[in-house]
Amino acid sequence: MHWMEARRMPGLNYGGRLLVGRGIMWKILHQCHQRLNFAFKHVNVSIQCQTAWSNTNTSLWQRMWPLMSVMTSSRGISVDQLHRRGPFHKKPNPNKTHPTDHRPQLKGVVLKTLIRKPKKPNSANRKCAKVRLSNGREVVAFIPGEGHNLQEHNIVLVEGGRTQDLPGVKHTVIRGKFDCGHVVKKKK
Incomplete structure (x- = not known):
């Protein structure tokens, strides 16, 4: 999925800004990996780029890069790490438990x-x-x-x-x- 396609998706677009939460980012990344079957990493496929600012032939990886940078910039991890580990979930702190054990x-x-x-x-x-x-x-x-x-x-x-x-x-x-x-x- 191209990042411009993601802009057109309902729920992701707000006033021209790309709103992508971690869960939605993971779904988009997973769809990218399924559709491309890792082709963007191993094979340099040339595709007509449909961005707002250029109409030149670019590799699939270059075409995907804006979406990848949006998805990985918040945690500072690579795309492969995101694919291997899955979405980031904050673990609850075991030391921060309720003093009354949630009793009234x-x-x-x-x-x-x-x-x-x-x-x-x-x-x-x-x-x-x-x-x-x-x-x-x-x-x-x-x-x-x-x-x-x-x-x-x-x-x-x-x-x-x-x-x-x-x-x-x-x-x-x-x-x-x-x-x-x-x-x-x-x-x-």
Whole structure:
């Protein structure tokens, strides 16, 4: 498939620009290899080039080169490597797993209570707790509301949900569950 043909394909053309994602690039490359049967690499076939800027006889490899350069420029690999290895897929990082194992809440034990300072422009003392979750991980959880009764070795229920002005605090203690009491309303 010539790169000018790819420009005419629906889904690849947008305002005269060639939009080719990695999956579509792989399909186009695979079609090229099937149709040409590697002729463009081993045999110097002369074909009438139908580009917008020239009408000269060029080899098949020269005719295919604009498409190949579009397809291989993003990863910096050769056409043969792309054909042998297949399309590039990003592998998930095994170290970046969800702290709560994708569960909505987890029970945990308070290791110690902390006071954290928020990011600029906010100014306060935010009450947090270092909690060892039931899956063995240790996280810092924000304690919402005014005042709390948490101490070391208390059992709390922790849910996901970051506090926007506290860096690294991505969990929240649920008030009124286990050893963490409800927020006490002030009497007038």
